[in-house]
Amino acid sequence: MTPVAWGLAVVFAVLAVTDWTVVGTGRRAWRPVTKPSALVALIGVAVTLEPVDPAVRAWMVVGLVLSLAGDVFLLGSRRWFVPGLVSFLAAHVAYVVGLLLAPTSPGWMLVGLALVAAAAVAAVPRLARLRRGEHASLLGPVVAYLVVISAMVVTAFGTAHPWAVAGAVLFYVSDATLAWNRFLTEHRRGPTVVMVTYHLGQAGLVGWLVQG
Numbered sequence: 519m520t521p522v523a524w525g526l527a528v529v530f531a532v533l534a535v536t537d538w539t540v541v542g543t544g545r546r547a548w549r550p551v552t553k554p555s556a557l558v559a560l561i562g563v564a565v566t567l568e569p570v571d572p573a574v575r576a577w578m579v580v581g582l583v584l585s586l587a588g589d590v591f592l593l594g595s596r597r598w599f600v601p602g603l604v605s606f607l608a609a610h611v612a613y614v615v616g617l618l619l620a621p622t623s624p625g626w627m628l629v630g631l632a633l634v635a636a637a638a639v640a641a642v643p644r645l646a647r648l649r650r651g652e653h654a655s656l657l658g659p660v661v662a663y664l665v666v667i668s669a670m671v672v673t674a675f676g677t678a679h680p681w682a683v684a685g686a687v688l689f690y691v692s693d694a695t696l697a698w699n700r701f702l703t704e705h706r707r708g709p710t711v712v713m714v715t716y717h718l719g720q721a722g723l724v725g726w727l728v729q730g
Contacts, residue, residue: 519567519568519728520566520567520568522562522566523562523563523566523567523568526559526560526562526563526566527559527563529559529562530556530559530560530562530563530717530721533552533555533556533559534556534713534717534721536552536556537549537552537553537556537713537717538710538713538714538717540552541709541710541713542707542709542710549593550593553589553593553713554586554589554590554593556717557582557585557586557589557720558586560582560717560720560721560724561579561582561583561586563724564578564579564582564724564727565579567724567727567728568728569727569728570727570728571619571620573616573619574616574617574619574620574727575616575727576616577612577613577615577616577619578612578613578616578723578724578727580609580612580616581609581610581612581613581616581723582609582720582724584605584606584608584609584612585605585606585609585720587605588602588603588605588606588609589602591605600659603659603660603663604659606663606667606693607662607663607666607667610663610666610667610669610670611666613670613673613674613723614666614669614670614673617670617673617674617676617677617682618673618676620677620679621677622673622676622677623676623677623678624676626675626676626677626678626683627672627673627675627676629675630671630672630673630674630675630676630683630686631672631675633671633675633687634668634671634672634690637668637690637694638664638668641664660697663693667689667690667693668690670686670689671686671687671689671690674686674687674723677726679726681722681723681725681726682722682723682726684718684719684722685718685719685720685721685722685723685724685725685726686719686722686723687719688715688716688718688719688722689715689716689719689720689723690719691711691715691719692711692712692713692715692716692719695708695711695712695715696708696712
């Protein structure tokens with residue numbers, strides 16, 4: 519990590535915690551500032567650190583930029599949900615490419631595959647509820663997104679690196695919590711959990727760039 523990257527990491531941490539506080543206290547007026555600015559700082563970290571593989575870093579930065587676009591879309595009304603979903607789907611495709619450029623452990627990849635398979639089995643009854651409810655039109659995009667983020671988790675496990683694995687799993691938890699809160703049962707602390715796990719997940723993926 520370069521001194522600039524460390525400085526931006528501190529800025530990211532401060533902005534992320536600020537965003538969690540804003541979400542937790544319901545001060546929505548601040549979100550157009552706090553939510554995207556945290557990821558802008560994290561993109562700065564990724565751009566200024568010294569990666570083991572510059573090609574991997576390039577794909578991860580693409581994923582971060584697409585994630586930033588998704589963050590902005592999801593700040594809007596419900597009609598921007600699908601563009602946000604598509605942005606994050608594309609981000610995960612970029613992450614998958616970047617993760618696959620690193621050395622891969624088939625054994626760890628099988629562990630990741632088992633994890634997402636178990637999660638998929640657990641999600642089937644919930645997806646059936648989505649198909650029958652008012653959000654039925656979103657079933658296709660949600661399933662497509664589930665497939666792509668699952669691929670991201672599997673490839674993160676394939677790196678056999680704790681930062682990548684932790685980042686991917688936290689991202690998975692964030693999206694699962696978001697989906698549960700939006701489509702099934704809304705929990706008061708749900709939005710805060712979504713953002714905490716999301717920011718930590720993205721930070722984990724960026725942290726992995728330093729070690730490869």
